[in-house]
Structures are given as C-alpha cells and as structure tokens.
Amino acid sequence: xxxxxxxxxxxxxxxxxxxxxxxxxxxxxxxxxxxxxxxxxxxxxxxxxxxxxxxxxxxxxxxxxxxxxxxxxxxxxxxxxxxxxxxxxxxxxxxxxxxxxxxxxxxxxxxxxxxxxxxxxxxxxxxxxxxxxxxxxxxxxxxxxxxxxxxxxxxxxxxxxxxxxxxxxxxxxxxxxxxxxxxxxxxxxxxxxxxxxxxxxxxxxxxxxxxxxxxxxxxxxxxxxxxxxxxxxxxxxxxxxxxxxxxxxxxxxxxxxxxxxxxxxxxxxxxxxxxxxxxxxxxxxxxxxxxxxxxxxxxxxxxxxxxxxxxxxxxxxxxxxxxxxxxxxxxxxxxxxxxxxxxxxxxxxxxxxxxxxxxxxxxxxxxxxxxxxxxxxxxxxxxxxxxxx
Amino acid sequence: xxxxxxxxxxxxxxxxxxxxxxxxxxxxxxxxxxxxxxxxxxxxxxxxxxxxxxxxxxxxxxxxxxxxxxxxxxxxxxxxxxxxxxxxxxxxxxxxxxxxxxxxxxxxxxxxxxxxxxxxxxxxxxxxxxxxxxxxxxxxxxxxxxxxxxxxxxxxxxxxxxxxxxxxxxxxxxxxxxxxxxxxxxxxxxxxxxxxxxxxxxxxxxxxxxxxxxxxxxxxxxxxxxxxxxxxxxxxxxxxxxxxxxxxxxxxxxxxxxxxxxxxxxxxxxxxxxxxxxxxxxxxxxxxxxxxxxxxxxxxxxxxxxxxxxxxxxxxxxxxxxxxxxxxxxxxxxxxxxxxxxxxxxxxxxxxxxxxxxxxxxxxxxxxxxxxxxxxxxxxxxxxxxxxxxxxxxxxxxxxxxxxxxxxxxxxxxxxxxxxxxxxxxxxxxxxxxxxxxxxxxxxxxxxx
Numbered sequence: 001x002x003x004x005x006x007x008x009x010x011x012x013x014x015x016x017x018x019x020x021x022x023x024x025x026x027x028x029x030x031x032x033x034x035x036x037x038x039x040x041x042x043x044x045x046x047x048x049x050x051x052x053x054x055x056x057x058x059x060x061x062x063x064x065x066x067x068x069x070x071x072x073x074x075x076x077x078x079x080x081x082x083x084x085x086x087x088x089x090x091x092x093x094x095x096x097x098x099x100x101x102x103x104x105x106x107x108x109x110x111x112x113x114x115x116x117x118x119x120x121x122x123x124x125x126x127x128x129x130x131x132x133x134x135x136x137x138x139x140x141x142x143x144x145x146x147x148x149x150x151x152x153x154x155x156x157x158x159x160x161x162x163x164x165x166x167x168x169x170x171x172x173x174x175x176x177x178x179x180x181x182x183x184x185x186x187x188x189x190x191x192x193x194x195x196x197x198x199x200x201x202x203x204x205x206x207x208x209x210x211x212x213x214x215x216x217x218x219x220x221x222x223x224x225x226x227x228x229x230x231x232x233x234x235x236x237x238x239x240x241x242x243x244x245x246x247x248x249x250x251x252x253x254x255x256x257x258x259x260x261x262x263x264x265x266x267x268x269x270x271x272x273x274x275x276x277x278x279x280x281x282x283x284x285x286x287x288x289x290x291x292x293x294x295x296x297x298x299x300x301x302x303x304x305x306x307x308x309x310x311x312x313x314x315x316x317x318x319x320x321x322x323x324x325x326x327x328x329x330x331x332x333x334x335x336x337x338x339x340x341x342x343x344x345x346x347x348x349x350x351x352x353x354x355x356x357x358x359x360x361x362x363x364x365x366x367x368x369x370x371x372x373x374x375x376x377x378x379x380x381x382x383x384x385x386x387x388x389x
Numbered sequence: 390x391x392x393x394x395x396x397x398x399x400x401x402x403x404x405x406x407x408x409x410x411x412x413x414x415x416x417x418x419x420x421x422x423x424x425x426x427x428x429x430x431x432x433x434x435x436x437x438x439x440x441x442x443x444x445x446x447x448x449x450x451x452x453x454x455x456x457x458x459x460x461x462x463x464x465x466x467x468x469x470x471x472x473x474x475x476x477x478x479x480x481x482x483x484x485x486x487x488x489x490x491x492x493x494x495x496x497x498x499x500x501x502x503x504x505x506x507x508x509x510x511x512x513x514x515x516x517x518x519x520x521x522x523x524x525x526x527x528x529x530x531x532x533x534x535x536x537x538x539x540x541x542x543x544x545x546x547x548x549x550x551x552x553x554x555x556x557x558x559x560x561x562x563x564x565x566x567x568x569x570x571x572x573x574x575x576x577x578x579x580x581x582x583x584x585x586x587x588x589x590x591x592x593x594x595x596x597x598x599x600x601x602x603x604x605x606x607x608x609x610x611x612x613x614x615x616x617x618x619x620x621x622x623x624x625x626x627x628x629x630x631x632x633x634x635x636x637x638x639x640x641x642x643x644x645x646x647x648x649x650x651x652x653x654x655x656x657x658x659x660x661x662x663x664x665x666x667x668x669x670x671x672x673x674x675x676x677x678x679x680x681x682x683x684x685x686x687x688x689x690x691x692x693x694x695x696x697x698x699x700x701x702x703x704x705x706x707x708x709x710x711x712x713x714x715x716x717x718x719x720x721x722x723x724x725x726x727x728x729x730x731x732x733x734x735x736x737x738x739x740x741x742x743x744x745x746x747x748x749x750x751x752x753x754x755x756x757x758x759x760x761x762x763x764x765x766x767x768x769x770x771x772x773x774x775x776x777x778x779x780x781x782x783x784x785x786x787x788x789x790x791x792x793x794x795x796x797x798x799x800x801x802x803x804x805x806x807x808x809x810x811x812x813x814x815x816x817x818x819x820x821x822x823x824x825x826x827x828x829x830x831x832x833x834x835x836x837x838x
Contacts (some may be wrong), residue, residue: 223575311570316804316833317803325804366735370735371797371798371799372804375731375802375805377574379574
C-alpha cells in the first residue's frame with residue numbers, strides 16, 4: 001500500500017519536474033532551428049524564420065546599403081562645402097542632402113535591433129528643428145549630442161536649417177559660412193553634425209553587417225515581446241502611427257490639437273518643396289515592407305502579407321482578406337497624397353482639409369495595423385503575465 | 390447533514406496544503422519582486438484603475454515594497470504555521486490590497502489566491518504539523534472536521550467547472566478561437582511546434598481543454614480515476630505554462646489539486662518531513678481532534694454557506710446585462726473566464742470644451758503600455774480614464790471638458806469596430822452596476838455561456 005503511494009508521489013514529482021524543465025527550456029532556447037513538418041499546411045509562409053530572413057536580406061540590409069550610398073555621398077559634399085563654401089558646393093551639398101533625406105525615409109521604419117537600441121531616429125530626424133538651440137551650440141562651439149534635448153539640434157532637420165534656412169538667397173547663405181563673424185564656428189558645427197550622424201549610422205550598420213545582428217535577428221523566431229517579429233512589427237506600427245501619420249500630417253495640419261495649423265512643423269520646412277516627397281517615400285516604404293517587397297528586385301517575398309495570409313486573417317463577415325483590406329486603405333491614402341502639392345507647409349495653410357483627409361485615411365490604416373494585424377498575428381505589447389482576460 | 394458536519398478527517402491534507410500554499414505564494418512574491426514588477430506596475434504608473442467600490446485603495450509609492458514584504462513574510466509564516474492566524478490574515482489583507490490597486494493587473498488566479506486566503510483564515514490549518522502546534526501543544530490535533538477540507542475541494546471544483554462552462558460557446562468549440570490565433574505563434578518551439586501549423590490542432594486543444602475543465606473535479610474526487618486525473622492536471626497545466634505567458638498559475642493549480650488526494654497520501658509526505666526534522670511521535674501522532682467552539686462553528690458554517698452561494702451565483706451575473714458578454718465585459722471578471730478571448734483595441738481620446746480648446750490625447754503620457762492595452766478593450770476602464778482626463782484637463786485650462794473616444798476593438802479575430810459610441814461625452818457618464826448604454830452593440834453572435 002505504502003509503496004504504491006510512494007510511486008504516485010514520485011510519478012507526480014517527476015512529471016512536474018520534467019514539465020518545469022521543459023517550460024524553462026522551451027521559452028529561452030531560440031537557437032533551435034524550426035522543424036519541418038511532414039505534411040505542411042501553409043508552412044512555407046507561416047514560417048517566421050523564412051519571413052525574417054527575407055526581411056533581413058532582401059529588405060533591411062539592402063535598404064541600409066542604399067541609404068549608406070546616398071549618405072556617404074552627402075558626407076563627401078558636406079566636406080567639400082566645409083572646405084570651400086561657395087554656391088556650387090552648396091548646391092551640390094543640397095542635392096545630396098535631398099537624396100539622402102529621401103532615402104532615409106526607407107530605413108526609418110526599421111526600429112528594431114541596433115537602430116532601436118541606439119534610438120537611431122533621434123539622431124537623424126527629429127523635427128521641427130531647434131533653431132535657437134542650434135545657434136547656441138554654434139556660438140558655444142560645443143554641446144552634447146546624446147541627450148534628449150539635443151535631438152532637435154541635429155540630423156537632417158538641422159542640416160535643412162543650415163543649408164536652406166540661413167538666408168533668402170544662396171549668396172546670403174554662403175555668406176554665413178564665409179564672411180559672417182561666426183563663419184568658422186558654423187562650419188565646425190556642420191562638421192560635428194555630420195560626424196555625429198556618420199558615427200551613429202556606422203554603428204548600427206556595422207552591427208547588422210559584420211556585428212552578427214543579422215543572424216540574431218533571423219533566429220529569434222518566437223513571438224514574445226523580446227523577439228524579432230514582435231519588435232519589428234511594434235516598431236513598424238509605431239513609425240506609421242507617430243512619425244508618419246502624426247509627425248508628417250496630424251501635427252502640422254492641426255488635426256491633433258485645437259485645429260490650429262502649424263506650417264512650421266512640417267518635415268523639411270526650410271527646403272519647402274521636399275516635404276510631400278519625403279512623406280510619399282515614407283508611405284511607400286511602409287506599403288512595400290508590408291508586402292515583403294525585395295528592395296533589389298522589386299519582387300514580393302515572405303513578409304507580413306504572406307504571414308497574415310497563411311494565418312487566414314480575414315474579415316469573417318465579408319470574407320475579404322485582411323491583407324486586401326489593409327492594402328486598399330494604403331491605396332486610398334496614396335490617392336489623397338496625390339491631391340497635394342509639394343510644399344506641405346503651404347498646403348496646411350491653404351488646403352487644410354485635404355491634408356487632414358490624409359491624416360484621417362492614415363488613421364484608419366493605423367487601426368488596422370495596430371489592432372487587426374497584431375491580433376491576427378498574436379503579437380502583444382505587454383511584458384508581464386496575462387491570462388488572456 | 391448534521392452527521393456530515395460532525396464527521397472528522399485527517400488534518401494532514403490541510404497541513405500539506407498550508408505549507409505548499411505558503412511556499413507557492415512566497416515564491417510568487419519573490420518572482421514578482423525580482424522581475425522588477427513592483428516598480429513597473431505599482432510605483433512607476435502615474436495613475437491607477439481601482440475597482441468600483443474600492444476607490445479607497447491607493448498605490449503606496451515606495452511603501453508598496455513594504456506591502457510586498459509583509460505579504461511575502463506572511464506567506465512564509467503561513468507555510469511554517471507560525472503565528473498562523475495573524476499571518477494568514479496578514480497574507481489575505483496584503484495580497485488582496487495589492488490586487489485591488491489596479492484593474493490592469495487583474496488575473497483570475499490572483500482572485501483565486503485571495504479567496505483561498507480568505508477561507509484559510511477560518512480553517513485550522515495550523516492545528517497539525519505547524520510551528521504553532523509545536524510551541525503550544527494544546528493546539529496540536531491530527532483530526533479536523535471534514536468540511537474544512539471539503540470546502541477547499543469545493544472551491545477548486547467550482548473554479549474548474551465554471552472555467553469549463555465558460556468554454557461552452559460557439560467561438561471556443563466551433564471556431565477554435567482564440568486558440569486558432571494563439572497556437573500558430575508557437576510553431577517554432579522544439580519537437581511539437583510544427584503541429585501548430587495544422588488547422589485541426591486548435592480544435593483538439595479547445596475540446597480537450599473544455600472537457601478537462603468540466604470533468605477534472607469529478608475525476609479527482611473519485612479514488613480510482615484520481616492518479617490519472619492528476620497526470621492530466623500536470624500535463625494540461627504544464628502545456629499552458631509552456632505555451633502562454635501565465636506565470637505562476639499552472640504551478641499553483643498543479644499544487645492545489647493535491648488537496649483531492651487521500652489522507653494517507655498526505656500523511657506520507659508529512660511523515661517524511663517529520664523524519665528529516667526528527668519530530669517526536671507525540672508531535673506526529675497526537676491522536677487528538679480539533680474542535681471549534683459550537684458558536685464559532687455555527688458562525689463559520691453560515692459564513693461559508695453565504696460565501697459559496699455568492700460564488701455559485703456571481704459568475705452568472707452577466708445574464709442581468711444586455712449584449713454580448715465578451716464585447717461589453719459586464720460581469721466578466723471574477724467568473725473564472727480564463728483564456729477565452731483574443732481581444733485587442735485602440736482608443737484615441739479627444740478632450741474639448743466650449744471655448745475652443747481641443748486636444749487629442751497621447752495615452753503614453755498618462756498610462757503604462759499594460760494599462761493602455763487593458764484600457765483599450767474594457768469599457769469600465771475607458772470610463773475611468775475619461776474621468777481622469779476630464780479632471781486633468783480641467784486643471785489645465787479647459788472649462789468643463791468633454792471627453793470622447795474613438796475606439797476600435799477586435800474580438801477573436803473579427804475585424805475591429807468601435808466599442809464605445811464616439812458621440813457620447815464620457816465626462817458626463819457615471820460608473821455603476823447598471824448597463825452602460827454607451828457601449829456599442831456587437832455585430833455578431835457568440836452562442837453559449
């Protein structure tokens with residue numbers, strides 16, 4: 001009798017122990033390759049490793065490489081301008097800045113891994129730029145670049161001010177770097193600014209290329225908050241909601257506060273005719289990423305689209321797939337973007353309703369991405385226990 | 390009935406339960422503390438969501454650590470059976486206080502723990518094999534009234550049964566929701582992950598889970614099925630621990646289910662621990678019965694009858710509200726509805742007044758990510774948040790602010806829809822147990838409980 005009971009206890013303990021061990025192991029062991037099912041059902045597309053590999057190798061890395069090309073070119077032109085500020089070098093710098101800033105729109109959405117860890121965006125694209133702060137830094141000849149208060153004093157928006165906003169004509173701008181009393185200090189600031197941007201980007205890029213992050217990224221296939229898919233999607237949705245919808249349209253158009261337009265809060269404010277291009281580029285990058293579009297070939301591969309389709313995510317009342325619904329909303333937004341003229345600063349003043357309409361259409365996409373997509377994928381934003389109720 | 394109430398039983402199962410319950414809770418507190426969740430959930434947030442009727446419960450700032458210390462220490466004392474009554478009251482009060490601070494952290498197993506703590510206050514769990522009984526031999530007893538243990542069994546049985554009943558709905562049984570959404574997320578775990586790519590697997594899990602919940606109390610009660618039922622308990626909760634981020638819950642249930650085992654089973658455990666401590670025979674086998682004073686017995690029995698009547702009825706209170714329970718969540722909490730919904734939401738609040746002030750609220754300025762996530766799908770929390778915004782903006786230049794919410798909620802994979810009427814000024818709505826007419830109606834039907 002007693003022996004039998006002991007067996008029961010031992011049995012139970014062994015079970016609990018074994019499961020506890022499994023539980024611990026299963027949660028953390030992410031390096032184990034995904035097993036191949038014998039008879040797959042949509043396995044090819046619900047395989048997150050394949051999706052992450054396509055995203056890393058065919059989207060993120062080539063996008064960073066493309067940006068690096070444009071960015072490096074801008075650094076060369078910036079050095080040339082610093083060495084010999086005149087109208088020619090200024091024009092060349094300005095064009096290279098336009099190219100790099102536009103290309104930046106295609107990488108800002110990758111808020112994952114090294115870029116997230118180092119908050120790359122904060123050093124590249126926080127606007128409206130802080131003119132008073134920049135002038136104080138110029139005068140002082142020094143100043144920290146790594147504190148939150150310094151974010152609006154650097155990056156592309158600061159360069160925008162320095163090469164487009166210092167005077168009404170190119171002659172006037174060049175004069176600020178040649179004949180003005182603080183010309184040398186201004187050149188020094190320009191150099192510090194580009195050096196800072198270069199060092200930030202190089203760190204992130206190196207982590208991805210030679211630092212091994214690419215492998216970490218594709219092997220962290222779990223869907224919990226600490227792994228690639230969740231971080232990637234969270235960053236992607238955040239970028240769309242806060243930095244495209246709000247930053248580029250919601251805030252300047254006044255849709256988000258009091259209905260008071262804020263023409264000085266558009267992106268690329270001093271360049272004037274670039275803001276719509278930047279917004280369109282960022283929006284298209286969002287669409288292409290969603291569809292898993294290979295940056296090099298333009299072909300669609302494993303991405304959010306195929307993953308959602310493999311899960312069978314659809315509107316159960318109509319049978320329309322979630323992917324089609326989201327893409328349709330992206331299209332509607334594109335149509336509205338095409339209505340606008342290049343200078344958004346003018347548009348929010350004279351064509352406010354049309355800009356607000358972009359915001360409204362984007363808002364609908366935000367809900368779909370943030371709620372319908374994440375709920376279908378079972379991605380959460382919480383990091384504590386949750387019994388699902 | 391009278392005969393049943395006079396029946397006595399071995400005190401060993403209750404003693405083992407006390408020890409394991411105390412240790413489990415102590416472990417939970419240590420785990421919670423070490424993960425930094427005290428700071429994250431109770432110190433850092435600027436605002437909290439108290440339960441209706443418990444608005445007097447406040448976060449204690451840095452003193453929250455003290456509260457957890459009291460809770461952990463009480464749990465340890467309960468396990469030891471030292472100063473038991475004080476310790477179990479301390480445990481119940483501190484634990485319940487913590488859980489009442491913020492709705493965002495509500496979990497069914499916290500409620501379960503609280504209620505077990507409440508029951509234990511009135512049970513002689515320290516009569517046998519405790520430090521108290523060791524110090525005070527007049528307390529020592531190895532027989533206790535049978536209803537003491539049966540009331541715990543009944544409570545555990547209720548939990549399982551109601552959890553099973555709640556699964557008898559069309560989403561769970563016929564659409565395998567939400568498991569159909571959750572399981573593919575784990576298709577990369579070793580050995581079994583590939584299974585989750587098959588469309589029929591979530592159905593197997595759903596039906597097994599439902600049958601398990603409904604039948605396990607009876608299978609545990611029956612002596613012959615008990616060992617296999619316990620294996621099922623371990624496998625079931627082990628699997629949930631593996632697949633879902635539900636923390637200590639599976640382990641608490643695995644340990645709790647031991648209460649169904651025979652007195653002999655528990656005696657063997659106690660005897661073994663007794664051997665380690667070289668306990669005397671007089672301490673291990675006092676051959677004494679624990680008796681309450683007649684009046685006390687009567688008072689406790691009446692209170693327990695009330696308690697269990699409430700427990701039996703409370704999960705059905707949702708029937709008093711119109712609308713789909715999963716959508717409105719009126720009567721959803723405190724009803725053992727576990728893992729039933731994949732619900733996600735997005736809520737954007739607009740505050741305005743008649744003098745032209747208008748702002749779209751950035752929720753992150755007020756709430757933590759967890760709070761925002763919970764608020765976005767639960768109407769009562771949205772109302773609390775709306776009032777918080779009303780009061781905040783009234784202090785910041787708005788005149789009688791109005792608060793509107795643009796909400797969007799997806800339930801069990803359905804496309805998102807507004808949960809709250811966007812034209813209702815929530816600043817003017819009051820919390821109550823009445824139906825909230827400003828919750829939109831659900832555009833689908835979920836059949837069943």
